[in-house]
Amino acid sequence: ARTGTPEVVFAGGKTPAETVGCLAGLLDAGLPLACATRVDPETAAAVLDRWPDAHVDPVARVAWVGTPPPPLGEVLVLTAGTSDGAVAAEVAATLAASGVGCRRVDDVGVAGVHRVLAVAPDLAAADAVVVVAGMDGALPSVVAGLTDRLVVAVPTSVGYGAAFEGLAALLTMLTACAPGVLVVNIDNGFGAGVAAARIVRSAQR
Amino acid sequence: ARTGTPEVVFAGGKTPAETVGCLAGLLDAGLPLACATRVDPETAAAVLDRWPDAHVDPVARVAWVGTPPPPLGEVLVLTAGTSDGAVAAEVAATLAASGVGCRRVDDVGVAGVHRVLAVAPDLAAADAVVVVAGMDGALPSVVAGLTDRLVVAVPTSVGYGAAFEGLAALLTMLTACAPGVLVVNIDNGFGAGVAAARIVRSAQR
Amino acid sequence: ARTGTPEVVFAGGKTPAETVGCLAGLLDAGLPLACATRVDPETAAAVLDRWPDAHVDPVARVAWVGTPPPPLGEVLVLTAGTSDGAVAAEVAATLAASGVGCRRVDDVGVAGVHRVLAVAPDLAAADAVVVVAGMDGALPSVVAGLTDRLVVAVPTSVGYGAAFEGLAALLTMLTACAPGVLVVNIDNGFGAGVAAARIVRSAQR
Amino acid sequence: ARTGTPEVVFAGGKTPAETVGCLAGLLDAGLPLACATRVDPETAAAVLDRWPDAHVDPVARVAWVGTPPPPLGEVLVLTAGTSDGAVAAEVAATLAASGVGCRRVDDVGVAGVHRVLAVAPDLAAADAVVVVAGMDGALPSVVAGLTDRLVVAVPTSVGYGAAFEGLAALLTMLTACAPGVLVVNIDNGFGAGVAAARIVRSAQR
């Protein structure tokens, strides 16, 4: 945790036993919190089997053992559509594990721009903003025009055809016409959460 | 003109003499109007040399010989940024040549969403909407959420890096999260103008 | 329905329960019709379980609860091959839900150009044309040369190898050498139906 | 010429002196004909300077020294648009150098399908067909449906935007929905000419 970020196991390509082993290693090393992302149901079961009081969020596919620090500050997490919810949940879980507060407003896609405008007070109250969007990925462009907070943009693989598994949203976000937009990998809610937490902590220093 | 669209020469890969020859051929065939797009300065000079009263629009790179029909109805043409102006001018010139009215509002990029909202009365007054945008190409998604008119979206090659010569804007528009968005080729102001003119004419039938 | 288009739930990434919930929400809000696309068999069953008199089209993967407006005008829907049928069915169902008439002619691929020519009377009778094609996606280019109606082109993911999941057809349609062709996302029968319905309604205004 | 094809120097990346040297080498080796493609004006001048009675075709960018065999059979070469003319000229020059007859019909793009139908008698009279097309590249699909001759399809880099330097036309031709279409590289008029010549010679054997 030298970098101020919780140690996190990427369970993606690992067996349940491997993930449990990695988490145990972190705890054995004396860390107060061991976390895993991309946790499928089998892995979640294995974690709960080993540590019955572990925290498991099946939507975010995140699990942790131990106690996160108490929450500080507030990150606003916006999604463009319902289907972006799982990635937003990974952002929220990462923030929780990092000891940073989180406020979510869902389903504020740019096709209903009045709903976007309605989040203005939330933007003003936030230390940083994370915007999660698939398909056209246009939401960060609009949000960044409404705030002087940093906008961490997360393209998702939601969509079909020319969405090309998130490529369309990724390119949109990289070329967003408002400055202040920073981009992470497709579906990388964890990376967005870590970055937003660092912004909050630096604002609180 | 069987399809109700002015006969248009694509001067792109042609010499000035070839384009002049094509225009002369159309006029010889008895057409009241002969039009050319992608007209560079040399070609424009050659056209004016042959037909001193030809109409030449150097920004749109469009030229025509003869008299367009009087304008009918109104198409609203929006641009996201100043640099999209040349493509929007090609839309406007195509509408003029097609005998359709046109109203332009420029520089209403989504990073300043209040400027977009300010075009609401123009949207209500229009028979169809053409939206021209490069970079992230996000404007059609927002506009389509504000109107029940058809939105013809024109991606432009404006931008750099991950804009990939208009590919980013093209993918954004194809995956626009509001329905009612139809897309033409990158920088194809002519195609958008033809399509919008057909919508107006069908509304006026 | 401010935009004159039925409210439609994209069931794609949702559980049956979530889709049923979204539909119920729309009906609770007083809408006369609630529609869903990309409805798989499980979701269809859940919809029928909740609303036994719901309309379900298993080929189009579309379901709706309530009564669509009576049909107005006529859209001609053409397919290049049998395998494009499911996407064309989504177009047709969207038109029905939008209260617009629809006439389908299937399997008129350009390899049998005389069959394409035979639809000329249908083109003349239509208010707008939707062309659905995979593989080479060449049909809209030919059809747009035969009519002054707008042609809404829908590339499909039908094909293999260099069809690249619909990319080949998409690029063909975007570069169609006849003007008047407008393009939607790969397999987006819903978007094509909404657009065609708007053209018809504007023609009927 | 073991393969029955004239020895041809690709002048593309070579200096005029290098190309002249290569041609001289072929003639020194006793060949009756030495040919070069992609010959720019400087190279053409250098060739004529060395061999004043050389044959140079500036549109096709082909030059040869010596006498081609007398023409045998007939290949029909079709272009979709005027801008495809240079590539078609390379096909024709290659056929001439190979001793095969050639008949060209230009500007029969699929947007004017009646013009395509009008070539039916030419198709019936030909030993093989070469179709040259850029933009959407749809012409080979239509032509192959009208004939039992082999169709050699040449995509060209004509177009802009989503034409992607000939990629759109290439993919269209590879996925052509009529069988009997064989494809060469973008702008490869030489390759198409060689292939068509072999078909004619095998038909004449």
Added chain:
Amino acid sequence: ARTGTPEVVFAGGKTPAETVGCLAGLLDAGLPLACATRVDPETAAAVLDRWPDAHVDPVARVAWVGTPPPPLGEVLVLTAGTSDGAVAAEVAATLAASGVGCRRVDDVGVAGVHRVLAVAPDLAAADAVVVVAGMDGALPSVVAGLTDRLVVAVPTSVGYGAAFEGLAALLTMLTACAPGVLVVNIDNGFGAGVAAARIVRSAQR
């Protein structure tokens, strides 16, 4: 069969019942042979159930009902590796259905160039050559240098990583440095077979 090619149903996206229906339609129309490609085991069973004396080739995934014409001429079909066998079998079945003779030599990849050289007598005896190769797709380049026959090149989706589902082989074949190579779609054994049959028939005319 106006184009001299057997009528063939692409069973790819169809149910067994649909394919059987298409075949029955062709036979009802009086055709002597009805053929289907991309026939999976279920479809094969349905075909045999309806026509117990149908011919089914499970490796080629081809089925036909009726009697093909007696074989004429000879096409040499080469494969680079064992895994290209299914596509080569589709070529062979198409040739058989077209009444054209076929000789196969397998596993002559360029990494063992002496095996390639050993097919020289077969090349000399053939009317046309079909080369089937995945991975690097290099075999047609070598073969075309050894013969004056036309080489129909079929890239296959065999390979992994940078083979990109056949894209690597496709590009290799399109840019083959020996002239006389013509290319069909990835895994398109049917198209290659049709083309080769036409070459043979034109040689026999």
Added chain:
Amino acid sequence: ARTGTPEVVFAGGKTPAETVGCLAGLLDAGLPLACATRVDPETAAAVLDRWPDAHVDPVARVAWVGTPPPPLGEVLVLTAGTSDGAVAAEVAATLAASGVGCRRVDDVGVAGVHRVLAVAPDLAAADAVVVVAGMDGALPSVVAGLTDRLVVAVPTSVGYGAAFEGLAALLTMLTACAPGVLVVNIDNGFGAGVAAARIVRSAQR
């Protein structure tokens, strides 16, 4: 400047006169500072002609009229190689215009990892880090492992071949295996500078 960022004109696609006009418009509106990026020599001359005391940085291609706020805090700007210098200069100029301090260390590519390690004290002293790298784009991955500061990664178009105009570096940065890396568009030094300035200001709030 509602978003706390200087108003900046993108001179990229504009004539010198247009850029001067845009800057004058900003000053007329009462802004204390008007800035332009992507300023070529002609535009720089036009700016100096109009405002002789304008600040022009020819390497960064940035110009401004007026006085930036006094610098606050410190951003560390690292480059992997000498050729990344122009983009790093755009970062530095943007920081200066934003009233944020900047410290640059150049030529610390990962091939000399001991040079990277030597910047550890600079990392500890910085409020945020900007890493500019082309070719393999590997530097942000290493730097992010050495610090708990946010790392804003700027891929550059430096390189050739498989660098694909910055695409290789962009993908590397998006998939960086250390968390805390946020990415902007290729060559977008302006966007990185704006973002880093916001981090510093939020740390100073």
Added chain:
Amino acid sequence: ARTGTPEVVFAGGKTPAETVGCLAGLLDAGLPLACATRVDPETAAAVLDRWPDAHVDPVARVAWVGTPPPPLGEVLVLTAGTSDGAVAAEVAATLAASGVGCRRVDDVGVAGVHRVLAVAPDLAAADAVVVVAGMDGALPSVVAGLTDRLVVAVPTSVGYGAAFEGLAALLTMLTACAPGVLVVNIDNGFGAGVAAARIVRSAQR
């Protein structure tokens, strides 16, 4: 084995029976060792059924029958992360089958650059180095800066989103800013092992 490399069957697209047949063929031809890669559990079982004393490595998915030569020299095999282990195991198994010694150090990703520095003594002791990495693929760039040994870089398909199935890592390795890096196909542990073995043998000659 003329090329000094064990004969290896690629079991990828083969049935268990086909792979067993290929191995038997090699043994019948008198080879002392017959090897197969990409061996799935069914194939492994079939191999053991036929040759009970065969060697099977289920992680590497490699199997062999016979006795490899005694190990000579040493190749250092590094992985960036745990998920790259299967590919590294294929490298190790190939080295073993080639009679070359192997030392593995795992999980030395560049985000923890001090762990990379700790392998310096291993680098000095090795005859060649193989670096296996997915995601950003940055490890070979760093390692090549620390050694004068050849670095064989193996990109893996580990990762998601912009990792694009190993493409990101592949491009990173091809553009590595340190010289001495040579690249094989994505996930091609076999190719890397063969190459490293040849380097060792040439060093031992």
Added chain:
Amino acid sequence: ARTGTPEVVFAGGKTPAETVGCLAGLLDAGLPLACATRVDPETAAAVLDRWPDAHVDPVARVAWVGTPPPPLGEVLVLTAGTSDGAVAAEVAATLAASGVGCRRVDDVGVAGVHRVLAVAPDLAAADAVVVVAGMDGALPSVVAGLTDRLVVAVPTSVGYGAAFEGLAALLTMLTACAPGVLVVNIDNGFGAGVAAARIVRSAQR
């Protein structure tokens, strides 16, 4: 030169003065040899102006000041076509600067496979092989099947259309069906030379 490779300045994106400055810096640091690649004529003149006895190779675009070590061993450098000569010259110059012997055989493309076979004695005599090829990039696959030496494959940007600036050749080489092929970046003659020199030196140790 800790890594046993000459220090080399990449003059690609640098002014003549910058490159001269970098070379002077290396010499000032006491190195016996300072080298630059991608040297254009202006830079070459500037180098000769400063060091009249510098060595400049205008085809390879390489320059050096000082004396390379005497040559050791031999690398065989093969090109597929004349146009690959400049890249092969960069390989040769890099070998010379590294103190390694080099033997070149040009124009042995796979379309003339007997010429490839004729290099067998050269292969047997070499310590390592570098193969330079554009277009289809097929030569390394054939060469690797003829030798147990390592084959360093250099794709070049020679070609047009589907050669996609060297991408076709790059993919071919990465998927080469013979083992023992290692790949460097497109047009990277320098990287191939460094790698081959290391193989030779390790063989001579």
